[in-house]
Amino acid sequence: MTAHNPSLTLVAGGAGFIGSHLCAELLARGEHVVCLDNLQTARPSNLRVLESHPNFTFIEGDIVNPLPGEIVALSDRFTRIYNLACAASPPQYQADPEHTMLTCVVGTDHLLRLSESSGARFLLTSTSEVYGDPEVHPQREGYRGFVNCTGPRACYDEGKRAAEAMTFDFARMGRAAVRVARIFNTYGPHMHPDDGRVVSNLICQILAGRKVTIYGDGNQTRSFCYVSDMVDGLIRLMESDADGLEPTNLGNPEERTLNELLDEILAVIGGPVAIDYLPLPVDDPRRRRPDIARAQEQLGWQPRVPLAEGLARTCAWFAEEIGAPDFENRLKVAAE
């Protein structure tokens, strides 16, 4: 590669929540990044920050369709391909379940074929949703999961399981060098205020002075990983020698009930708030916590940002993003 033709990293879904942080980190490390995104769930401001960087190229396109000519023209230069392209919150991925499934399967196939032709290493971001509503706790990578393949979450859960199957088949057939990350709940700046995920929901409701919504009794658990930790894990996995036929959990093993999460957020922003307890959605998992032994051992990785610190950064970002005028005052109240 000459200086005029540096090798490139493709980030599909690079304008989304985790994708935009990944692009920024790769750029900070000196990589040349091409972002392919259909802007379905991306926030335009995520992209604006990136586009000011000289080594960043944005190409609009949907991986469900044949890859854009600009991507094909660059294919010899790709050495890394990250696939983060898929709507990831239930209201978003259920709005067009056919598209969600095709994004997972056909989109992943298109990117795997690009990896095959370019010789680039491929990383699929799969999800803890492949474990469904788990009966084993915490979840290790060998656990086969408890997924309802006929329900309203199946377009995403089964789509990702199918994407994993296809990715490992490319590896088994010697067609591509692959990595698969199973991402657990992740939070931080650049989340969409309306994406329906619990951290953004709660923070935005509190900042707006509205009632907060808890689905179920709030005793179901999740494990929340701050986005900078997740991005660090993804890059370590991509660059690791872990070229096997096994996925790697990435997530924070510190488990919290949703009620505890609410308390932690209120400790940052200040309360009190009224709570609306609504019925639990169909197939909503009751517990979710990663076993990260494999990531610790293979990647030397574990989350470093404590929940309180991550939530403080996230609340501050949302306060600016949605314009919560009295946020500074409420911070003071909470600190007193």
Add this chain to the structure above:
Amino acid sequence: MTAHNPSLTLVAGGAGFIGSHLCAELLARGEHVVCLDNLQTARPSNLRVLESHPNFTFIEGDIVNPLPGEIVALSDRFTRIYNLACAASPPQYQADPEHTMLTCVVGTDHLLRLSESSGARFLLTSTSEVYGDPEVHPQREGYRGFVNCTGPRACYDEGKRAAEAMTFDFARMGRAAVRVARIFNTYGPHMHPDDGRVVSNLICQILAGRKVTIYGDGNQTRSFCYVSDMVDGLIRLMESDADGLEPTNLGNPEERTLNELLDEILAVIGGPVAIDYLPLPVDDPRRRRPDIARAQEQLGWQPRVPLAEGLARTCAWFAEEIGAPDFENRLKVAAE
């Protein structure tokens, strides 16, 4: 519909093992049948018998690709669409796992879109493989399965789970009226002698005077449904009012170990034989038996052909198909 433009039934995969029996039965009932098949695993002779029927039309095509123009041109006339198109035995579906996955997901999507535009009722043939290596026995439709989504069987197992998800999403969105059958092991004439399934394997090996191959110790179980029973179940399901969001198991609940199956075949053809016990393939299920309470209740269906009778018909057909000259003599020996 006039006599010149009768309504049509589309059978994707209609030249395959079960598909060819389904086409023959639909023709016998007076339907006009269009068969779409890529001839990947079909036996040409399956098709030759059908093509002599005046109400049968064959169109060669792969449902992975956009549907052929001839199909699109007929779309207003379809009232029933059966999707049986997919390689179903491990050696066949593992030869090109990417194509297997795309057949399940993209192929099913193409046919669902045809159902949507034509208003035809859609039936997906799913599989007992969605239960994986089951921990619950027998398997009811509500059981979520125990499938390894990273293994060499996943292209088929997860492909079918994804196809189910997509099919029920079309129903949930009001885009198509759907039925989903989960087919358990089925056997009978028109199986491919080399498809690697246990019934055809054993029969052909014995008829050829070769050693028979048993994978594992032969104590794993399967439940074998004769193909005429399966076809009857598929048509009943298609024509039933069971327009819900639930799949229906179709299979024979009489469970046999593979060693017992071998004994039953030897009782038809005559023995003795030498047996090669080979290692069990990865992720091979240990037990498999359908709970058919739903089919019994909703469809008034249950298998009628006893295993001995079905095996006798199947052995006679294979003897002619592969040309086993001393089959009649061996039958006599077995009967003595």
